Amino acid sequence: MAKKYNVCILGATGMVGRQMIKVLDEQDFPVNRFLPLASHRTAGQKVVFKDREYVVEEAKPESFEGMEIGLFSAGAKVSKALAPEAVKRGCVVIDNTSQFRMDPNVPLVVPEVNPEAIKRHKGIIANPNCSTAQMVIALKPIYDAVGIERLVISTYQSVSGWGKEAVAEMYDQVKALIKDPKAKIEAKYIFKQIAFNVVPQIDVFVDNAYTKEEMKMVNETRKIFEDDSIKVTATCVRVPVAIGHAEAVNIKTKKKISLDKVRELLSKFPTVKVVDNPKRGEYPTPIDCEGIDDTLVGRIREDISQENGIEMWIVSDNLRRGAALNAVLIAKQLINN
């Protein structure tokens, strides 16, 4: 009989944590013991895994005794404190936070893109940022075929990327403004009013006036492709959408590639779906991707402003592709290695 694993989920009450539980089941991951963990604040809540109810326990160093795989999604600080404790106890950590992503000792993995990196892990494997994950999947077949020289990215990111409090904030703001268009809106989780607005700030600013989110796209893309020669710039923008990130990506390839070839390569690539028929008004939008595993790619066209240029529009469920699904696929790859 195939081995089953003791799996814990840290941050089990969050939006990503709940998706992780769902995807573990959907992907039929061989789970022996299942342990949902969370901070003191939400411990005691209940979650359901494979039709059985579990009480979420407070995460402590001892929680990881006997655990073999830990999916972490409770924020960078929690990962910083508890990942070493888990590793010490023999639990491999698949971490969805930014804490270890750029650590040279930690592989940063999208299983469809760089599965081989998993083998180099020393106890921790990092999940990339959601906006990076969906992009590198759509770029991978192009990268392999003709190389990538430069990327200019603009994102349209949903509020769920900032957690369930941000989603609630958006709906509260929308309701207040529908009731009274002059309602005074105070932003708590997102930096500005997000209802009927867009906010060009995700995460904090760094010294070069980019945001951390933008620099994640730059640095994580290079790390995943193991290619520091790729030039990347990004503007990351929050939009009033609940779930699903969209990205306008302008690509300069190293060699010429035809659009037919791009479409063919993308169509064949696992977990990518081409939705691209402008004449029929077919292209993906965020509401089309909610709850599905595929990364949707449309608006594929030759960039009229440069040689070897391609424009594309990439849409994916940020909670799944960029987080829960990616983590579970890493776990599957890990146990198959």
Place this chain on the structure above:
Amino acid sequence: MAKKYNVCILGATGMVGRQMIKVLDEQDFPVNRFLPLASHRTAGQKVVFKDREYVVEEAKPESFEGMEIGLFSAGAKVSKALAPEAVKRGCVVIDNTSQFRMDPNVPLVVPEVNPEAIKRHKGIIANPNCSTAQMVIALKPIYDAVGIERLVISTYQSVSGWGKEAVAEMYDQVKALIKDPKAKIEAKYIFKQIAFNVVPQIDVFVDNAYTKEEMKMVNETRKIFEDDSIKVTATCVRVPVAIGHAEAVNIKTKKKISLDKVRELLSKFPTVKVVDNPKRGEYPTPIDCEGIDDTLVGRIREDISQENGIEMWIVSDNLRRGAALNAVLIAKQLINN
């Protein structure tokens, strides 16, 4: 005493038309006779100009007898039919539709950018598309200082760019989804559900798989700068915002320019306001621009992915800057020539 002009507004009951009436007053334009015109459908409605109520008349060729300046904003078809009739009767047409923009006999003008083009008019002067107008204003001082080689643009455009029916549609969809998250949404004016979604299509598709809106940005930018060597690509996206377009613009200049210089030039440029202090969380968002004349520029930073690269974020009230204000400023320039 300074001369006063007989001014008619075609499309007086639309969102832009109403702003035109407001801006004519705000800008203290010397109006003698004021004549609001519209299609048969909305003729008979009332509008207020300088505290006086006017009944909107149905636009016919004869309506333009005795008129000296006509501000047109009733759609390309109406302009096609009636602009020649107005010109024939001695009325200079300032046209806000796409009908004549690329006509070599028609100047395409943003008064702060290429006022001299107005002098070449033969009866019709075109207003650029709203998304182009706000961008070229923010680019002009940079263009003059160091030249522009290439632009990669992603837009975040409000629904009012598609008219008041589109704004109503957005609010109706939002209300329906707040009441019932599973409500079936049918899009009529915007191509897909726009509530809690973003739609990467504005106007119809053309042969190269760009949309007309995207090609407007390409072609109008070149025409306004009278420089076909500028390379431009754009992805135009509708977002669930009522008023105010935002644009992430990646610029490659011909020569090096410092960020301090960019900020200085922009700060001095008329109708541009720099709102850019990331450390204090200051940058413009669409709700900040509603009802104001200035184009707001923030997120100014050196593009880390190329030599001579600048990233910026440009926000403006599309009904004013991109339409009503631009038209009235053209009219002011015209009577001063």
